[in-house]
Amino acid sequence: MADADRGVFGLMGAAALMMPATVVVAADYLTIDAAQKSIFPSADSFEPFVFAITAEQRSTIAALAGAQPPHGALRVWKASKDGTPWGFVLLDEVIGRSDLITYAIGVAPDGALTPVEILSYRESHGAEIRNAAWRRQFANRHDLSELEFRTDIKNISGATLSSEHVTQGVRWLLALWATVLHQPPSHP
Amino acid sequence: MQLIATIRAPSLPRSALTFAIGALMSLPASAATQQELEAQLAGLAGEVATLKSELARVSQEQKNSMTALAAVPVQVIGETATPASSAGADSGLDFFGYGQVDYARPKDNPSDTTATVSRFVVGMSNQFDEKTRLVSELEIENAVSSADDPGEVEVEQLYIERSFDDRLFGKVGLFLIPSGLLNENHEPTRFYGVFRNRVETAIIPTTWREGGMLLQGSTDFGLRWDAGLTTGFDLSKWDPTSPEGKESPLGSIHQEMALAKASDMSGVFALNYTGIPGLRIGASIFSGDAAQGQLGFDDNVVTLWEAHGTWTPGRFEFAALYANGHISNTSKVNLTFIGNPTLIPESFYGWYGQAAYNLLDWDENSLRPFVRFERLNTASNYSDLSPGLTPENGPDQDIITSGVNFLFAQGVVLKADYQHFHGTGGSDQINFGMGYQF
Numbered sequence: 001m002a003d004a005d006r007g008v009f010g011l012m013g014a015a016a017l018m019m020p021a022t023v024v025v026a027a028d029y030l031t032i033d034a035a036q037k038s039i040f041p042s043a044d045s046f047e048p049f050v051f052a053i054t055a056e057q058r059s060t061i062a063a064l065a066g067a068q069p070p071h072g073a074l075r076v077w078k079a080s081k082d083g084t085p086w087g088f089v090l091l092d093e094v095i096g097r098s099d100l101i102t103y104a105i106g107v108a109p110d111g112a113l114t115p116v117e118i119l120s121y122r123e124s125h126g127a128e129i130r131n132a133a134w135r136r137q138f139a140n141r142h143d144l145s146e147l148e149f150r151t152d153i154k155n156i157s158g159a160t161l162s163s164e165h166v167t168q169g170v171r172w173l174l175a176l177w178a179t180v181l182h183q184p185p186s187h188p
Numbered sequence: 189m190q191l192i193a194t195i196r197a198p199s200l201p202r203s204a205l206t207f208a209i210g211a212l213m214s215l216p217a218s219a220a221t222q223q224e225l226e227a228q229l230a231g232l233a234g235e236v237a238t239l240k241s242e243l244a245r246v247s248q249e250q251k252n253s254m255t256a257l258a259a260v261p262v263q264v265i266g267e268t269a270t271p272a273s274s275a276g277a278d279s280g281l282d283f284f285g286y287g288q289v290d291y292a293r294p295k296d297n298p299s300d301t302t303a304t305v306s307r308f309v310v311g312m313s314n315q316f317d318e319k320t321r322l323v324s325e326l327e328i329e330n331a332v333s334s335a336d337d338p339g340e341v342e343v344e345q346l347y348i349e350r351s352f353d354d355r356l357f358g359k360v361g362l363f364l365i366p367s368g369l370l371n372e373n374h375e376p377t378r379f380y381g382v383f384r385n386r387v388e389t390a391i392i393p394t395t396w397r398e399g400g401m402l403l404q405g406s407t408d409f410g411l412r413w414d415a416g417l418t419t420g421f422d423l424s425k426w427d428p429t430s431p432e433g434k435e436s437p438l439g440s441i442h443q444e445m446a447l448a449k450a451s452d453m454s455g456v457f458a459l460n461y462t463g464i465p466g467l468r469i470g471a472s473i474f475s476g477d478a479a480q481g482q483l484g485f486d487d488n489v490v491t492l493w494e495a496h497g498t499w500t501p502g503r504f505e506f507a508a509l510y511a512n513g514h515i516s517n518t519s520k521v522n523l524t525f526i527g528n529p530t531l532i533p534e535s536f537y538g539w540y541g542q543a544a545y546n547l548l549d550w551d552e553n554s555l556r557p558f559v560r561f562e563r564l565n566t567a568s569n570y571s572d573l574s575p576g577l578t579p580e581n582g583p584d585q586d587i588i589t590s591g592v593n594f595l596f597a598q599g600v601v602l603k604a605d606y607q608h609f610h611g612t613g614g615s616d617q618i619n620f621g622m623g624y625q626f
Contacts (some may be wrong), residue, residue: 029354049425064553066552067551067552068599070450070600073406075514077509097284098282098284098313098323099282099313099315099321109325121322122315122318122351123313123349124323124349124351124357124359124404125372125405127404127461128406128412128462130354130406130408130461131408131409131410131462132408133409133410133463133464133465134410134462134465137465141457148549150500150503150546151502151503151546153465154465154466154500155460155466155500156465156468157369157462157468157498157500157507157626158372158373158460158462159371159462160466176333177544
C-alpha cells in the first residue's frame with residue numbers, strides 16, 4: 001500500500017471514529033409536540049388556532065415583512081397554561097437552497113420571540129442552520145426592526161440562503177402576529 | 189403557501205330544520221280543527237323559511253372564511269417572491285440554477301476585450317423519499333460548445349445524498365470537494381467581484397469536483413466535518429508545452445470524472461466551525477497519488493491543504509484564506525520534459541484577504557463595495573534536477589481587486605470592479621458582470 005493510500009484510510013478511520021455509535025434513521029429533527037414544548041416549556045396546552053386574513057391585512061403583512069422566499073405550509077397553535085394565554089407557536093416552511101426547511105418559533109403575549117426550532121432540514125448543504133447559537137439570536141426580539149439579516153441576525157457563511165430565508169420567514173410570522181393574531185377579529 | 193386549518197361548520201341550523209320538518213310530519217291531525225292546523229302550518233312554514241335563510245347565511249360565511257384562508261399566505265408571499273421551485277415541494281422534483289454574463293476590458297490591450305456568457309447552469313434535485321435525494325447540475329461555459337467554439341458542456345454535480353440521522357449525511361457520485369470558501373458556494377451572488385478570486389481558481393481548482401463517497405456530520409455547537417474517498421488528479425495529463433500548468437497546476441490535471449483514471453484514490457477531510465454567529469473558521473486537506481498507474485509516473489502524491497475564515501461584524505464582512513499545494517517525486521517526470529516551457533512544480537501557494545461593507549440596504553436591494561488583495565505563486569518551488577536544469581521558481585503575483593456588488597430582486601447581482609495586477613505581466617482591467625441564482 002502506497003503512503004498516500006495509508007493516508008487516505010487514516011482519514012477515513014478518523015471519520016469513522018467521529019460517527020455516532022448508533023445510527024437512528026429519522027428524517028425530522030423534532031416532532032411538532034417536541035418543538036411546542038421546547039418553545040414554551042411551561043405551557044400545558046397547545047390548541048390549533050384558526051383564523052382568517054382580509055386582503056387589507058395581507059397587504060399590511062407583506063409590507064411589514066419585506067421580501068420573502070417561497071413558503072410551504074403554515075400552522076398555528078395557541079399555547080396556554082392553566083387556561084392563561086401563553087403565546088402562539090407558529091410553524092412555517094421556507095426554501096433553503098433547493099428544498100424546504102420546516103421551522104417553528106413562539107411569540108409570547110408581549111410579542112417577544114423565542115429561539116427558532118428546526119423541525120426538518122432536507123439537504124446537507126446549509127445544514128449549519130441547526131446551530132443552537134444561530135437559532136438563539138431570535139430570542140427576546142420584539143420588533144421587525146430588530147430582525148435585519150446580517151446586522152441583527154448574523155449570516156452563516158456557507159449557509160447564506162438558509163439563514164437568510166429563515167430570517168425572512170420569521171419576519172413574516174412576526175408581521176402576521178402583529179397584524180392578525182395580536183388583534184383577534186371582533187366577531188365571535 | 190398553504191394554510192392548514194380546520195373550520196367546524198355550525199350544526200345547529202341544519203338540525204333545527206330537520207327537527208321542524210319532523211315535527212310537522214308528526215302532528216296529530218285528529219287533535220286539532222282544520223283552522224288550527226292551517227294556522228300551525230303557516231307558523232311552521234314561516235319558521236322553516238327563517239331557518240333556511242339562516243342556514244344560507246351561515247353557509248356563505250363559512251365559504252367566505254374558507255376562501256380567505258385558502259388565499260392567505262400564498263398570495264401574500266408570492267407578491268414579493270420568485271418561486272424557487274417550479275415543480276413544487278409535493279412532487280419531490282425541484283429545479284434551480286445560476287448564471288453569469290461577464291465583460292472584461294484590459295486597460296492596455298483593448299483589442300483583447302471579451303464579453304461572454306461565462307456560465308449557464310441548470311440544476312435538478314429529486315427527493316426519492318424523506319431521506320434520499322438526487323442533486324445534479326449541468327453547466328454550459330462560454331455559451332457555445334463545439335469543435336470550433338470555446339464553450340464546454342459539463343456535468344458539475346451528480347450525486348445521491350442520504351440522511352442517516354439528524355447529524356449525518358452521506359453522498360455518493362460526483363460532488364464538490366469541501367475545500368476553501370468558494371468551491372461549495374460558487375454562485376455569482378455569493379462572491380465579490382465579477383470573476384472568482386484567483387487563489388481559489390489557480391491554486392484550488394474551483395469548481396472542483398470528484399467522484400466517490402463522502403460523509404458529512406455536524407454537532408449542535410456548530411462544528412461540521414466532512415470525510416471522503418474520491419477520485420483524484422492524473423499527472424499524466426500534464427502538458428509541458430502548454431502554459432496551462434503555470435496558470436493552474438491542479439486545474440491542468442484534474443479529471444472532472446470524465447473517464448477519470450481511478451486506480452489511485454484520494455482522501456479529503458474538512459472541518460468548519462460556525463458556532464459563533466457571524467464567524468466561520470475552517471480547514472481542509474486533500475491528498476492522493478496522481479500517478480494513476482501510468483508508465484513513467486510513480487508515487488506522485490498531490491496534497492492540497494487550506495485554512496479559511498470569515499467574520500461579519502455589523503455591516504462589515506471580512507474573509508481570508510491560505511492554500512498550499514505539493515506534488516511529490518516530480519524530478520523523474522520533469523527530466524523527460526527538459527526543453528519544454530512548463531515543468532511540474534513541487535509546490536505552489538496563495539492567500540488573500542478581503543473586506544466588504546454593506547453600504548446601502550433598502551427593500552430587496554443592497555450595495556456592497558469591497559476590496560481584495562491576493563498573492564499567489566503557481567510554481568513557488570521546483571524539485572532539484574541537476575545544476576542548470578532546475579527551473580527558476582515562479583514569481584509571486586499580486587492582484588488588487590476593488591469594486592462593488594449590487595444585489596437586488598432576491599438573487600440577482602450586478603457587479604463592477606477594477607483589477608490591478610503586479611508580477612503577472614498582465615494588464616490591469618475593468619470588469620462588468622451580471623449574475624443570478626434561484
